[in-house]
Amino acid sequence: MNLILLHENDFIGQERVKLLGRRREHILSIQRAAVGDTLRVGKLDGLIGTGKIVSLDDQELEMEVQLEQQPPGPLPLTLLLALPRPKMLKRILQSVSSLGVKQIYLINSYRVDKSFWGSPLLQPEKLNEQLFLGLEQARDTVLPHIHLRPRFKPFIEDELPEIAKDTVAYVAHPGAETACPQGISQAVTLAIGPEGGFIPYEVEKLKSCDFIPISLGERILRVETVVPVLLSRLTPLTEKSTE
Amino acid sequence: MNLILLHENDFIGQERVKLLGRRREHILSIQRAAVGDTLRVGKLDGLIGTGKIVSLDDQELEMEVQLEQQPPGPLPLTLLLALPRPKMLKRILQSVSSLGVKQIYLINSYRVDKSFWGSPLLQPEKLNEQLFLGLEQARDTVLPHIHLRPRFKPFIEDELPEIAKDTVAYVAHPGAETACPQGISQAVTLAIGPEGGFIPYEVEKLKSCDFIPISLGERILRVETVVPVLLSRLTPLTEKSTE
Numbered sequence: 001m002n003l004i005l006l007h008e009n010d011f012i013g014q015e016r017v018k019l020l021g022r023r024r025e026h027i028l029s030i031q032r033a034a035v036g037d038t039l040r041v042g043k044l045d046g047l048i049g050t051g052k053i054v055s056l057d058d059q060e061l062e063m064e065v066q067l068e069q070q071p072p073g074p075l076p077l078t079l080l081l082a083l084p085r086p087k088m089l090k091r092i093l094q095s096v097s098s099l100g101v102k103q104i105y106l107i108n109s110y111r112v113d114k115s116f117w118g119s120p121l122l123q124p125e126k127l128n129e130q131l132f133l134g135l136e137q138a139r140d141t142v143l144p145h146i147h148l149r150p151r152f153k154p155f156i157e158d159e160l161p162e163i164a165k166d167t168v169a170y171v172a173h174p175g176a177e178t179a180c181p182q183g184i185s186q187a188v189t190l191a192i193g194p195e196g197g198f199i200p201y202e203v204e205k206l207k208s209c210d211f212i213p214i215s216l217g218e219r220i221l222r223v224e225t226v227v228p229v230l231l232s233r234l235t236p237l238t239e240k241s242t243e
Numbered sequence: 244m245n246l247i248l249l250h251e252n253d254f255i256g257q258e259r260v261k262l263l264g265r266r267r268e269h270i271l272s273i274q275r276a277a278v279g280d281t282l283r284v285g286k287l288d289g290l291i292g293t294g295k296i297v298s299l300d301d302q303e304l305e306m307e308v309q310l311e312q313q314p315p316g317p318l319p320l321t322l323l324l325a326l327p328r329p330k331m332l333k334r335i336l337q338s339v340s341s342l343g344v345k346q347i348y349l350i351n352s353y354r355v356d357k358s359f360w361g362s363p364l365l366q367p368e369k370l371n372e373q374l375f376l377g378l379e380q381a382r383d384t385v386l387p388h389i390h391l392r393p394r395f396k397p398f399i400e401d402e403l404p405e406i407a408k409d410t411v412a413y414v415a416h417p418g419a420e421t422a423c424p425q426g427i428s429q430a431v432t433l434a435i436g437p438e439g440g441f442i443p444y445e446v447e448k449l450k451s452c453d454f455i456p457i458s459l460g461e462r463i464l465r466v467e468t469v470v471p472v473l474l475s476r477l478t479p480l481t482e483k484s485t486e
Contacts (some may be wrong), residue, residue, distance in 0.1 A: 002463045072461040095468045132386035138462035180480075182426055218315040218478055220245045225338045229467050229475040237423075237459055237476070 003139040004041045005132055006053060006065065017041075017063050018050065024061045027053075041065050042141040071141040075100035076187040077235050081198050081229075082109035082194035083150075084223050086119040090130050092227055097134025099231050102144045106161070108152045109202055111194040117150050150220060156205045164189040171201055171212040174220050174229055176213035184234050192230065195223055244269050247294060248375055249308065260284075262307050267304045270296075284308050285384040298422050312411040318343035320478050321406060325352035325437035326393075333373050335470055336389075340377025342474050345387045345443045348406070351395045352445055354437040360393050369475040376386040399448045399474040407432040412454040415473055416446055417463050419456035427477050435473065438466055452463065 004027065019027070027033050035053050041063070043050035048071050051063035083106045084092060096104060108117070114224040119128060127146050136139060149155040169189040170180075174197060191206055192200075198206070203213060221229065231237070247270065253260040262270070270276050278296050283292035284306065291314050294306035326349045327335060339347060351360075363369060370389050378384060392398040412432040413423075417440060434441075434449055440448070448457060466470065474480070 083277060092466075095465070098462060098464050098468060099472070100462060137465055140462065219343060219383065222338070222380055223339050225332075225341060225471050228471040229342070229480070232472040232475040233480070237472070 001030070001102040001136040002040065003048060003141075004039055005136050006043045006051075007042055008044070009089075012062075015065050016051070016054075018064055019061045019063070020059060027061060028056075033044070039063070039065070040139065042071060042135075042139065043067055044141055045070070045111050045143055046141055049140065050142060065187055067229055069123050072100060072138065074142060075231065075235055075237070076104045077231060078103040078105070078167065078187075078189045079227075079231075080105045080107050080160075080189065080191040081223075081227070082192065082198070083112045083116050084194065085113065086121045086199055089116075089121060090117075093127065093130035093223060094134040095228055096231070097131040097144050098140075099134075099228065099237075100138065100140060101231070102142060103147075103163075104144055104150055107146045107149045107155055109194050110152075110199045111196045117148075122148060122183070127160065137225075152202065154216070156209060160206075160209050164209055164211070169206075169209065170214045171198065171203060171206045171211040172216075172226060173197065173213035174215055176210060176215040178214050180214045180216050180230065180233050182233055183236060185236070188234050190230060190234060192223060192226060244273070244379040245283065246291060246379050246384075247282055248379050248384065249284055249286045249294075255305075256412040257299075258281070260303045260308055260309050262306070263302060270304060271299075276381055277312075282306070284310070285314060285378075285381065285382065286310055287384055288386055289384055290314070291382065291384055296447075303321060315343060315381065317345045317385060318474065318478055318480070320344055320474060321346040321348070321410065321430075321432045321435040322474075323348045323350050323403075323432065325350055325435065325438065325441070326355045326359050326464075328356065328359055328453070329364045332362075332364060333357075336370065336373035337377040337380070338467075338471055339382075340374040340387050341381040342377075342471065343381065343383060344474070345385060346390075346406075347387055348390045348398070350392045350398055350434075352437050353395075353442045354439045359471070365391060379442055395445065396448070399452060403449075403452050407452055407454070412449075412452065413457045413477070414441065414446060414449045414454040415457055415459070415469060416440065417454035419457060421457050423457045423459050423473065423476050426479060427474055428479070431445050433473060433477060435466060435469060 012018045038050050038052045041051035047067035049067035049071045051065040055062040079101050167187040167189045171191040255261045281293050281295045284294035290310035293309035294308040298305040322344050357392045410430040410432040414434040
């Protein structure tokens, strides 16, 4: 946790917050902070700054906060990801949240195990927990949006053209003739299939929305690895703050 | 498992192998293969090709194999990684093995928890298990070499100059002024610190060996994420086979 993420209801005054539970625990046992210490904080969907611990007891921790800096800029990339198995999804969400992706569509695909769509992890508050971890890691405050799309065809036909509009769109497809380009300067829409890949019908549907199949060469990578690899390769990554 | 990795002692004839245990299980229950089916196989540190299942019973599976193709080329990068906690190390080893890294130095750093060096995972056969998983994933056969270096200073002073010779060397260092370059065409040596980063003394020691500190911008990423991000960014990735 490189930034303590503050939520609206942590505020007990204009510049004063009260923390309990996980974040209080972390501050005490991992960061080993005490009254008088100053930590990096940020308000969910808002500014970042510092928090000075002003009181502390068995249950609660209070800080005076000063928020004046913009969070890091977003990654100019919309991610379409065939729903991975829950354990892997957790790690991927933390990772893409830390990398600054703000729009994530979890989509269906022939090779997505149907049971994944019934996972308790897909409840909004559970998904947000993973996204918060990514934000706290990367010192960001802007919560990514996750969209669950359990039906492939209507998503592609009815929604995708609008989502991908004004972006350059790629689908990761082992065996594709085009090598993955590097450092695209415009906004990107990127589709990544399940383990085993999209089936040909799905690739065709994406191509009909102007998605370009791209490959990373002969190696087949796990979804968990390919996500950071492709985000790193396609985008500038090192954007400056929005301000 | 996108390739069945064959070991020297699997061979019961010039072109015939007998498999038991995990790989036999995987072929039957995940790949659902039967007698007559042809699978992609490769010999450890050797060629890749196909294996046709010729017999199968409760215990064993036999294949006739034809090995004639070179495995994918190696990634032109040597990785120095501050020893991560065991659970994360497993995943990182699978990931870097799948990406084609062939030389991995697990090094000490002030912020590496001393207990990590006592982990049973550091036994060579345990480390190899993780590397095999990465090779099987990426359809590679060439086993990476892992070097354990529990003492930082002698490693840097006595060994590193030779290791980094004729390469361009980088140390990932949040806050560094130089942004991480893209698509380096020469061989790279890359040092990645522990969670929390290398301490200034360690960065200085690396700089004395001509390592250039590079940063990915304002975001602080977990080691698990930063490894594929940096490998993807620095190297061409899509090398062709060695032949």
